[in-house]
Amino acid sequence: MAYQSITDQQLRLYMTDLKNHSQCTSAARAGFSERTARRFDADPTPPSQRKIVHGRTVSDPLEGYWENDILPVLENDNALQAVTLLRHLQGLHPLAFPDDRIRRTLERRVRQWRALKGPERDIIFRQTPEPGYMAQSDFTHAAELEVTIAGAPFPHLLYHFAMVYSRWEHVGVVLGGESFTALAENLQQALWALGGVPQNHRTDSLSAAFRNLTRDECEDITKRYEAFVGHYGMDASRNNRGEAHENGAVESQNRHLKKAIAQALILRGSRDFASVAEYRRFIDMLVARRNRQRMEAVEVEQLHLKPLPPRRTTDYTEVIVPVTRMGGFRVKSIFYSAPSQLIGQRLRIHLYDDRLDAFLGSTLVATHPRGRGRNDGHRVHVINYHHVIHALKRKPQALWSSIYRDSLFPRTEYAQAWEVLQHSLPRRDACRRMVALLFIAHDQACEAELARLLADDLGSGLIPDPKTLATQLTPKHAAKGCCGFSSVAGQLRCAAGGTRMTSREIDIHTLPSMLSALRLPSFHKLWQEIATRADTEGWPAARFLAVLAEYELAERDMRRMRRHLNESQLPAGKTLATFDFKALPTLPRARVEALAAGDWLDGGANLIAIGNSGTGKTHILCAIGHALIEAGHRVFYTRTSDLVQRLQAARRDLVLEAALAKLDKFDLIILDDITYAHKDQAETGVLFELIARRYEYRSIAIAANQPFSGWDQIFPDKAMTVAAIDRLVHHASILEMNAQSFRQRSAAANMKMQNEASATTKNDNQEEGKNLT
Known part of the structure; x- marks a missing residue:
């Protein structure tokens, strides 16, 4: 019976049973252990008569050692751990401390000393x-997610951007390590996705980004980061080294994010992705679902964000490199191919985290995925076979011993075909056939289709033959009434009519500028990624364009909603989620939600909220306004007196008609505090003109703290008042909101809390006085 005191009755029962039973049996019948029984055998004094001993029952093993040997070194540096102090003692007194039996005692003593006499802590x-x-912003390792790409391990980081107030987040997959390029590129994407700029941007110390850099390179990165945040008008700050809690908003979300990704991967049923682009789409969809749950807070936050600058800024590292006779250039010890016409030219390279763009002057001449160094010391090559195929066709034997041969093949099927050819044919024939296959893929833009035919031949045990495969491609081309390109790029080349267009007739490098001229930013940002997926999965051109169009429309909807919210001038935070319906039981929530759907706007109907001051009239109308903006409507909120003054000024300047026409673009105008516009303060006839103009054409929502009988003070004469009310109430929904003022209730509650606090303080002072007495 652990942790229970032994009673006198148990002791008497034990002594009685001991006459006829063994010690073990008697102790069990009495309800205590054999060890307790032995103690009573040695001293049969009843528990009620025993003297309770307080304090230490055994000698202090550190007596004499704590003050002389431990305390001096601990006071000199309190960072010493108990185990270190124990080793120090064992070195000084090996006979007194031959083992670690006093370790826990020493740990408790050190912990107690630090609590009582240790230094102040942060x-x-x-x-x-x-x-x-x-x-x-923060970078976090994602190795624990165990994601693979096409069956291969995928080491990567996640860039995590989070708004502290709303918890809105943006996540980017980083293929390299922490770097200025990865930070700038992903931070810029986050700001444009958010639609605004915060006042301050905080990072950790970014020590990994400066690792292995020279002093000049570190200073250059610092200046570039300062220029970056300066372009967006942000203040830059960072937490102190080792103080991760100062970046706590994103640090805590890192754990929740990776947990959410792990759970989503479990639901997906596989951690393997066909490509990095597919994995990025998976992350983007997950983050979008998480952000949808925070939309109300995001809407509040967006009202306080600074506007974005007119254009983006540099989010890449620029280097100048020459194109060598090898047909390429080297960046960070990685060799990249280039069109042979560029040999001898110097290119400007824009180095991103996942790719690099090569420019000759202002013309984009090549784009490559970013190469990464290998741990085995072998040089890495990133080769686009389109750049070298014409030279290989003239010198097919160069393929056999080319140092970048294994990086030349665009798909695994081509690499497998080369393995079969070099083992089945003489060296000369194997090179000729492989180069011929690559030239067919290049010249007819049928890389994906030819890869499928190669897979069929290899699966059947056949040696790939370019002539045979070319004949298999021809009927499919003819059946389509075009050149039959199976890749999206090929289909788009021949989309102009029945005639075939060679790859030289379209300069694909001008596509970004053409998309910018057409004002298709989402096309510009996503077309390469979507095209890669389309070619991999063999999409038709129509599906490729449809996916890009969906992204463009979705992005335009988001921009339009943000624009409408900014122009509405609605107060922040006044949404349906923050309205206390329990405090106003006469206002059914279902009715308000039906009004928030916006069906009543189609016929130019009106909405009038009448009630005492402080009952939430403005809040409920603004909440409906926020919901209508989300539904795609345009809303404008204003105090009635402010609008009257603007319209009066427009009348004086003879532009009243133009001012009213500008208001016609809004589906709903919310006039707050209409009864505060008095006819003796200003001529409110312009208000009647607005009401008459929008009658059965556009909707008006009005908040009034007086019934209609008190509206005579608003308009110049009674006839105009009757006419205005008649137009407003026709096709109108009226919300009666008579209750105790929210502000009065809040003030009363605050007063009550202050009184209780003062009473508590008074009692505490009285108690303290008694104690002192």
């Missing part, structure tokens, strides 16, 4: 986040 001060003020 305190974490939790902060109240402000909307639109702080954003934080």
